Amino acid sequence: MNKHMSGRGVRALAAAALLLATAGAARADAVESLRDFVREARTGRAAFTQTVTAPDGAKKKTSSGSFEFARPNRFRFEYRKPYEQLIVADGQKVWIFDADLQQASARPLAQALGSTPAALLAGGALDKDFNLSNLPSAQGLDWVQATPRDKEAAFQSLRVGFRGRALAAIEIVDSFGQHSRLEFSEMATNVAVPPESFRFVPPKGVAVVE
Structure with a gap:
């Protein structure tokens, strides 16, 4: 078990990552904004802060770092605080590297995402995979x-x-009621993202589990 993510957490985060690859600029109708951006967004990068709250709301963990994506099915979460951790999807596998433990694990992308529709989001199947609806604005944001x-x-x-x-x-x-919130800043889309961002080679001496 790594410091930030269980297996379910990785799947949920991967789902979020791929949903992020379909999300971008919004208008008053946020659902239509998602649909529009599926057709337009190819790459992106942002800084993020993640807060994970237990189902009972009593325990919270906060981490931060940077995020990059390139459709289809490539993304990179680089945690910097409070611990260093890297989650990279190269289109075929999802790699998780824990710097403190000097351990890396990998699994096929489809297996990491399981049967969730997130694996198809980068292809634009939003309405096929999700029921989408606009929610009332809250906290100064428009929600889908x-x-x-x-x-x-x-x-x-x-x-x-x-x-x-x-x-x-x-x-x-x-599925267990754990709540994760990722807040993004410095979001930029359709920018040049080096292909190397989505490649991971385990450092020498690191234990690898596949």
Whole structure:
């Protein structure tokens, strides 16, 4: 078990990552903004802060770092605080590298995402995979509710929040009721992202589990 993510957490985060790859500038109708951006966004990068709250709301963990994506199915979460951790999807595998433990693990992308519809989001199948609906504005954001049609998905729902035309937050509720909120800043889309960002080679001496 790594410091930030369990297996379910990785699947939920991967789902969020791929949803982020479809999300971007928003108008008053946030659902239509998602649909529009599926056709337009190819790459992106942002800084993020993640807060994970236990189902009872009593325990919270906060971490931060940077995020990059390139459709389809490539993303990079680089945690810097409070611990260093790297999660990279290269289009075929999802790698998790824990610098403190000097351990890396990998699994096929499809297996990491399980049966969740997130694996298809970068291809633009939003309405096929999710029930989408606009939610009332709250906390200064316009929200979209994305409920997976797959009843065995690793998460109950995703909410995507926009501030003006910028993606501001993604909220995930997993199948056990754990709540994760990712808040984004310095979001830039359709920017040059080096292919090397989505490649991971285990450092020498690191234990690898596949």
